Every structure is written in C-alpha cells, then in structure tokens.
Amino acid sequence: MLLKPRTESTELQIMSSLYTRMTLSDKDQKHFFNLQKGFEGEVMFDRLTEKLQCECLILNDLLLKTNNTIFQLDTLILLPDTLYLFEVKNFEGDYFYESDQIYSKARSEITNPLLQLSRSESLLRQLLTSLRFKLPIVSSVVFINPGFTLYQAPIDKPFIFPTQINRYLKKLDSYPLKLNEQHRKLADQLISLHLPTSPFTQVPSYNFDQLKKGIICAACRSFSIDFFGKNCICKVCEHKETVGDAVMRSVREFQLLFPDEKITTNVIYEWCGGVGSKRIIRKILKENFTIVGVHQWAYFIDN
Structure with a gap:
C-alpha cells in the first residue's frame, strides 16, 4: 500500500x-x-x-x-x-x-x-x-x-x-x-x-525583470500559446486548456518563484506576457483568491 x-x-x-x-x-x-x-x-x-x-x-x-x-x-x-x-x-x-x-x-x-x-x-x-x-x-x-x-x-x-x-x-x-x-x-x-523542504537546495539567484514573461505550455513548455475565447491552444503541440487554468498555472509558478511578493492584477498581467486583458486576469484572480484592499492597493491572497 x-x-x-x-x-x-x-x-x-x-x-x-x-x-x-x-x-x-x-x-x-x-x-x-x-x-x-x-x-x-x-x-x-x-x-x-x-x-x-x-x-x-x-x-x-x-x-x-x-x-x-x-x-x-x-x-x-x-x-x-x-x-x-x-x-x-x-x-x-x-x-x-x-x-x-x-x-x-x-x-x-x-x-x-x-x-x-x-x-x-x-x-x-x-x-x-x-x-x-x-x-x-x-x-x-x-x-x-x-x-x-x-x-x-x-x-x-x-x-x-x-x-x-x-x-x-x-x-x-x-x-x-x-x-x-x-x-x-x-x-x-x-x-x-518528514521535512517539507530541504535546506540544501542549489538554486541560482534571479529576479523578476530578468525572467522571460508569458504563459508556458503545460505539455511542451513552449511560450507559443494562442487564445480563442475561453480556451488557449499551443501552436507547437496543440495542447488545449482553458484560459483560467493556464493563468492559474502561471500564478502558481509566480508564487513558487516569488513567495514573498504580492499577487496583483498588474503583476500577473505582466507575468503572463500581457495576454488577454487586465479585466480577464482580474476576473480569474477574484474567482480563485480573496481580495484585500481596494483600487491600486488591492492584492490577492489564497482563500
């Protein structure tokens, strides 16, 4: 077992x-x-x-x-x-x-x-x-x-x-x-x-500005994603998923790389390579997170 x-x-x-x-x-x-x-x-x-x-x-x-x-x-x-x-x-x-x-x-x-x-x-x-x-x-x-x-x-x-x-x-x-x-x-x-994390990790230094932005295909790891309504399709391997799932994968990746950074509409919009619109990004974030603050000070936290 x-x-x-x-x-x-x-x-x-x-x-x-x-x-x-x-x-x-x-x-x-x-x-x-x-x-x-x-x-x-x-x-x-x-x-x-x-x-x-x-x-x-x-x-x-x-x-x-x-x-x-x-x-x-x-x-x-x-x-x-x-x-x-x-x-x-x-x-x-x-x-x-x-x-x-x-x-x-x-x-x-x-x-x-x-x-x-x-x-x-x-x-x-x-x-x-x-x-x-x-x-x-x-x-x-x-x-x-x-x-x-x-x-x-x-x-x-x-x-x-x-x-x-x-x-x-x-x-x-x-x-x-x-x-x-x-x-x-x-x-x-x-x-x-069991210890959840190892103290012996070997990860190079990096920052937000030096990383390539965009949504990565879940199947072939390319950035060649086309959006069609509520779905997106990879131009390389034709993998298909909903825009919501693709954006949330990217959000989780952002959280992994930058655990101390706040999740905001603007940051995630930029992280996803400026695809779709900020309105769509904000809608997806509101559906999956709890919003804290208002207007330009608003950010999202896990439910």
Missing part, C-alpha cells in the same frame, strides 16, 4: 521554471538535468513498487532528521519483519567498478552510491531506536535505467541491476506475513517527521 507518494521537489520545480525562463549557466543546467533525471528514475521505480500485492507500506521520498543530521530516503518499504531501503540511481551508459570506486568509461569518477546508502541506513537505524522500534533494515542501490552497465561489479555489494529488479520485487511480493497496528504507527510517525 502506498502511504506517501512522490512529488517533484521545490528545487526541481524552481529549476524547471528558471530553465524555461532564463539562460542558466552550464553548471546550473547540469544540476537541473541531474535533478530531472534522478526524479524520472525514482518515478520509474515507483511504477514497479506500486504493483506489489503483498502486505506492505510504501513511503517515497522521505526527508528526515535525527541527532541534528538531515538525511533523505528515496524509497522505504515496510514489510512485517523487515524494512527495505532503496537508493535509486538513473545512471545511463557504461561504467566500471574498481577499488571501491565507480568510474565512467572516460575514467571520470562518480560518487559511489553505497556511501550515501550506508549513511542513510545508519541514520535511519538511529531514528528507529529513538522511536523505540526495532526492525532489521535491508538496504540496496537500484540501478533503474535499462541502458546502464557496471563492469567488474562485485557480487557481494547490495546492487540491484535493471535485469534483476522484477525478480527482486517478485521475491518481496511472496511475503506471507501480515502487518499490524505497530507497523502502521511507525509509518505514520515517519511521515509526520
């Missing part, structure tokens, strides 16, 4: 918006692509774990803190007698293992995911102890991308390769034991301890 679904991190959402609306440095582009690829790999694994029919509780993307140390868990599956911890990697291409290190074919070293896995397992065990819950932890690194190969991989390392994933999950699915209230209590406690 899926108890905690995975969602895009605030950092990934912001970086996605900035990538579309400004020119990122090579370093920031690489960071964004890594975040995006990592999330895509985790979602691929989620699609597989959600098919489990055994009695289990699935917690995705937990950000926890114990002994003043913050740690992140990609996937945690609680079975009756064991906690299964998975670190998911979406590496692609050919790599090789040598002297406890992982290298690309060009001999570029990457951080060994076993180091992160070991740290996460240790901190999780400490947290469980503080919650007075004893359960063995089995930890593994899942290489989810079918285009990944690791040469010289030691057989004694907790690696699960693309061709092994279905077999591994099928084995988990054969668990005959039943969960009880203590398992659900532990899962609820872990979810309650």
Whole structure:
C-alpha cells in the first residue's frame, strides 16, 4: 500500500521554471538535468513498487532528521519483519567498478552510491531506536535505467541491476506475513517527521525583470500559446486548456518563484506576457483568491 507518494521537489520545480525562463549557466543546467533525471528514475521505480500485492507500506521520498543530521530516503518499504531501503540511481551508459570506486568509461569518477546508502541506513537505524522500534533494515542501490552497465561489479555489494529488479520485487511480493497496528504507527510517525523542504537546495539567484514573461505550455513548455475565447491552444503541440487554468498555472509558478511578493492584477498581467486583458486576469484572480484592499492597493491572497 502506498502511504506517501512522490512529488517533484521545490528545487526541481524552481529549476524547471528558471530553465524555461532564463539562460542558466552550464553548471546550473547540469544540476537541473541531474535533478530531472534522478526524479524520472525514482518515478520509474515507483511504477514497479506500486504493483506489489503483498502486505506492505510504501513511503517515497522521505526527508528526515535525527541527532541534528538531515538525511533523505528515496524509497522505504515496510514489510512485517523487515524494512527495505532503496537508493535509486538513473545512471545511463557504461561504467566500471574498481577499488571501491565507480568510474565512467572516460575514467571520470562518480560518487559511489553505497556511501550515501550506508549513511542513510545508519541514520535511519538511529531514528528507529529513538522511536523505540526495532526492525532489521535491508538496504540496496537500484540501478533503474535499462541502458546502464557496471563492469567488474562485485557480487557481494547490495546492487540491484535493471535485469534483476522484477525478480527482486517478485521475491518481496511472496511475503506471507501480515502487518499490524505497530507497523502502521511507525509509518505514520515517519511521515509526520518528514521535512517539507530541504535546506540544501542549489538554486541560482534571479529576479523578476530578468525572467522571460508569458504563459508556458503545460505539455511542451513552449511560450507559443494562442487564445480563442475561453480556451488557449499551443501552436507547437496543440495542447488545449482553458484560459483560467493556464493563468492559474502561471500564478502558481509566480508564487513558487516569488513567495514573498504580492499577487496583483498588474503583476500577473505582466507575468503572463500581457495576454488577454487586465479585466480577464482580474476576473480569474477574484474567482480563485480573496481580495484585500481596494483600487491600486488591492492584492490577492489564497482563500
């Protein structure tokens, strides 16, 4: 049973918006692509774990803190007698293992995911102890991308390769034991301890003036939107949605990027690229927010 679904991190959402609306440095582009690829790999694994029919509780993307140390868990599956911890990697291409290190074919070293896995397992065990819950932890690194190969991989390392994933999950699915209230209590406690935002985000500086204005297509991320009455259609991919939905998506994006700025008709009209009219923008805002103040001092807040 899926108890905690995975969602895009605030950092990934912001970086996605900035990538579309400004020119990122090579370093920031690489960071964004890594975040995006990592999330895509985790979602691929989620699609597989959600098919489990055994009695289990699935917690995705937990950000926890114990002994003043913050740690992140990609996937945690609680079975009756064991906690299964998975670190998911979406590496692609050919790599090789040598002297406890992982290298690309060009001999570029990457951080060994076993180091992160070991740290996460240790901190999780400490947290469980503080919650007075004893359960063995089995930890593994899942290489989810079918285009990944690791040469010289030691057989004694907790690696699960693309061709092994279905077999591994099928084995988990054969668990005959039943969960009880203590398992659900532990899962609820872990979810309650989840930190909504990470203090380790890496987002470049930006301001309103330097960002490209306009409504972004929800499907293909282009700015090529045409308006026809109450609807708008993307000229690139022909994705269609109502003007109200398109404007509200842009408002939520503005709130994400500028959480301390007031939402006004003029600001959102400019943010949307001056499409439609201010009267339409104001009408949409009045339908979705509470208005505060009057005339030129009016602004909108969430209901």
